[in-house]
Amino acid sequence: MEVKKVVVAGGGVLGSQIAFQAAYCGFDVTIWLRSEGSIGRTQPKLDKLKTTYLEAIEAMKTAKSPVDPVWCRGIADFDAFDPAACAEKTEAAHKSIKLELDLAKAVEDADIVVESMAEVQEEKTAFFAKLAPLLPEKTILATNSSSLLPSSFTKATGRPAKYLAMHFANSIWKQNIAEVMAQAETAQESFDAIMDFAEKIRMIPLPVNKEKAGYLLNSLLIPFLLSGLDLVANGVSDPESVDKAWKLGTGAPRGPFEIFDVVGLTTAYNIVEKYQKVPGLINPLLKKMMLPYNFKAQKALLKKYIDEGKMGRSSGEGFYKY
Numbered sequence: 001m002e003v004k005k006v007v008v009a010g011g012g013v014l015g016s017q018i019a020f021q022a023a024y025c026g027f028d029v030t031i032w033l034r035s036e037g038s039i040g041r042t043q044p045k046l047d048k049l050k051t052t053y054l055e056a057i058e059a060m061k062t063a064k065s066p067v068d069p070v071w072c073r074g075i076a077d078f079d080a081f082d083p084a085a086c087a088e089k090t091e092a093a094h095k096s097i098k099l100e101l102d103l104a105k106a107v108e109d110a111d112i113v114v115e116s117m118a119e120v121q122e123e124k125t126a127f128f129a130k131l132a133p134l135l136p137e138k139t140i141l142a143t144n145s146s147s148l149l150p151s152s153f154t155k156a157t158g159r160p161a162k163y164l165a166m167h168f169a170n171s172i173w174k175q176n177i178a179e180v181m182a183q184a185e186t187a188q189e190s191f192d193a194i195m196d197f198a199e200k201i202r203m204i205p206l207p208v209n210k211e212k213a214g215y216l217l218n219s220l221l222i223p224f225l226l227s228g229l230d231l232v233a234n235g236v237s238d239p240e241s242v243d244k245a246w247k248l249g250t251g252a253p254r255g256p257f258e259i260f261d262v263v264g265l266t267t268a269y270n271i272v273e274k275y276q277k278v279p280g281l282i283n284p285l286l287k288k289m290m291l292p293y294n295f296k297a298q299k300a301l302l303k304k305y306i307d308e309g310k311m312g313r314s315s316g317e318g319f320y321k322y
């Protein structure tokens, strides 16, 4: 399947990034937005992305290797880096993205539609139902939902074989993974086409062959973070020692508390709260095994920091001082 036209529904944090990255890689990109107000919010995001890419390209000139922290794998390969060409592609991407309010017009002749609207089940369902009669036969539809399983929307999409999930990470020009996840009725052909597209927009496509809440990354990351938090919340050790155990023992660059500080402690608190309510959310086995997570103590620990204004890196202090 040859992909030319890509439509992104929703121009928020991730929608604008997906659109920009696809345009950067030469695709014809339209963002569908629901109101004039959304245009007013999305255009500045695209302007900011242009600056971010141009600054990243400047910084990449100083990189000594592809694992240098300034290297952005979504922008260029280390061995074939041409800063001027990358800057040109950035300018062209910024100019070429179309913003459209009329959904029928937006999806006309679309090869791929990526849904990246707010994480609200009812609103996504209503959108898919409205979209269904407008899509050309050929279109493959992908949702970027982080926490809602694609099968929750299969019926509303009306195109089970041509529908799946493609999940990005924030800052996709740098953290360039795309977790491509099938639902039970996705055709192999559609799955392969999206894996291929993800690669063409310079992502590293990671196959998730069947539905799994949390995809790959969060299936690993969330139990890891909660386990670290639990050690401290239960008075077993302190944040620095837990981080050192992980880093020195495995060679990993960051421990759970350094990651918490990047994510922000309020988000961490919300995650713990969610898992306290539904312990089997990421892994139904957790519930059965009754892993001894002390959610109450975890929340109390996080709340103590939050109440002191220690929200993580963004506020200058979290578990560590910056």
Ligand SMILES: NC(=O)c1ccc[n+]([C@@H]2O[C@H](COP(=O)([O-])OP(=O)(O)OC[C@H]3O[C@@H](n4cnc5c(N)ncnc54)[C@H](O)[C@@H]3O)[C@@H](O)[C@H]2O)c1
Pocket: 009, 010, 011, 012, 013, 014, 015, 033, 034, 038, 115, 116, 117, 118, 119, 123, 124, 127, 144, 145, 146, 147, 167, 168, 169, 170
């Ligand atoms: N932010 C992240 O780090 C991240 C990472 C991976 C995936 N995601 C997923 O991407 C999707 C979007 O997240 P985001 O962070 O970009 O959110 P956001 O709040 O920044 O943007 C949401 C966009 O959806 C639009 N929108 C909301 N309701 C709508 C409706 N009823 N009709 C049309 N448009 C509507 C908003 O105007 C906005 O443009 C979510 O499904 C989220 O789970 C987010």
